[in-house]
Amino acid sequence: MRLSDIGERRAVKIILNLISGGRGGDIGLGDDCAALDLGDDYLLVTTDMITEKTHIPRGMTPFQIGWFIVAVNLSDIAAKGGRPLGVLLSLGLPRVKTSSFLRSLIRGADTCATSFNTSIIGGDTKENPELTISGSAVGLVSKDEYMPRRGAKPGDLLAVTGTLGRAAAGYIAVKHRVRNKGLIKGLYEPVPRLKEGQVLAGLKIVSSCMDISDGLSSSLYQLRDLNNVGFDLNLDNIPIASELLTMKKKQSRINVVDYALHFGGDYELLVTLPSDKYSLAEQALNSIGGSLRVIGRVTKGKRIMIHTSKYSRILEDKGYEHFKKHMDA
């Protein structure tokens, strides 16, 4: 059977079933990062690949491509509460690319890394007919601060950092040729929530955490399957990005809620934590200029419901990729 028939998620399942995975004490297979037992700490290791045809839109500058590959890898470290030690880049470069393209790409990667107190520490450069970039990031987190994906308990609050829909607003701007560098930056230059992740981890109160780069709905379905829980989501509490509301004014036909729930590309952190600890977490994030908003609650059973003052319904499982295809159709 061809991979086009089985899709990416089943391909990942095939892989996970075949590999031996880690020594005793290692964890994290299928999580944002691998977490290797170093005694008091976990060594976090993650890798993410992008390729021109499927992940790099035409309007993205080389600087932004470099920034993006570093940011998405650092976001995986952030989601576990880690501090990054360094980033490696494997570059598969077509012969027709120019040296100034390469320079801008590396400047973008280096700028992102140094913006988050880390650096590019190595890599590999190879010829490839298709521009393909694979990043790897390593980081450290104290074992007692590590935030797993598995650990959400019924009764816990569900909360998210920042706002949802910044990347979607950028996507809509590009699609409708709205020239606005700020909006497009939200899509192409995502901000990994390293500070937020480290502060949350330091409180040792987070029961589960992941980044929502795949979209909120897709992330919730992943947490549901891992934790055997459900969620009650309160739509009115979801912090919709002001950028998305601005785009709505220009493009009245867009469905703000759909974009905020499903689009993805926002590298925010989705956490669950005991309700009596929430104000502690909120204050800690406010104190570093971040934000945390309760958007729902962990429930028994495996339903993910969305509630407003007017209706309740089951949340659809529409991931980033699916949604993009749907939007473009």
Next chain:
Amino acid sequence: MRLSDIGERRAVKIILNLISGGRGGDIGLGDDCAALDLGDDYLLVTTDMITEKTHIPRGMTPFQIGWFIVAVNLSDIAAKGGRPLGVLLSLGLPRVKTSSFLRSLIRGADTCATSFNTSIIGGDTKENPELTISGSAVGLVSKDEYMPRRGAKPGDLLAVTGTLGRAAAGYIAVKHRVRNKGLIKGLYEPVPRLKEGQVLAGLKIVSSCMDISDGLSSSLYQLRDLNNVGFDLNLDNIPIASELLTMKKKQSRINVVDYALHFGGDYELLVTLPSDKYSLAEQALNSIGGSLRVIGRVTKGKRIMIHTSKYSRILEDKGYEHFKKHMDA
């Protein structure tokens, strides 16, 4: 200027000039691995990418592709004397590949990892028009055992593990359609010298080390530039692989010496060490079933000379890629 005009080495120089590279205490930029300061240890991190068009010959089985990407990453850990903690795989997969292709590839990768007491600990799977696989390996080495590329001193002996030309023999076999699985294995299923690297590192006598995957001549020119030294190479002492000599009997026109000096693909370790410590190293490698052979000496000045009983000449700098083009022309 296009990358096709400047070549891979200049592209790497462009990159190295632009990146900030590591915290105080981190080393290894431009070495086989990045080496991150963890107190008593260095954390070794490395990444290598291969792609179907330029690195994966048609006859290579999916199992061998999986084995290969893991082996080449582990070889970088071996060259620094490290023990591997785990390997990550980023897979860029064309839609037309089958799930059985994926299964075999993962089995090859997992078999290689477990053969060397490590494992696949994570990764990423993405659609890509061109089969592209990037591996990353992490490992640990005590700081006082770490074997750098920089450190060779005039007067040191130059030595190599194993034999040279196994991969070349496999290449010739494939090229001339000689059906011999054993020969082809030497090319497609290289053996990372982890045990050898760890034993050599444990002796704390190696002044510099790298793997010779790019070929002996290319590796020597790299060591020369890093260390500001030259080499006297004794051709009669070079341990030519029996597999290459066997191929010579079948294909009398092949130049055994050229293949052994330039072809590459042998993941052996090239080391320099003080001459009074050599027998210690040789015995230690023999005791684990390995081998070490003196092939020359580090000299002042920057000439790399090759000596036989009949003549002396300057060693040409012909790397793996160059040589392959030359051979195929």
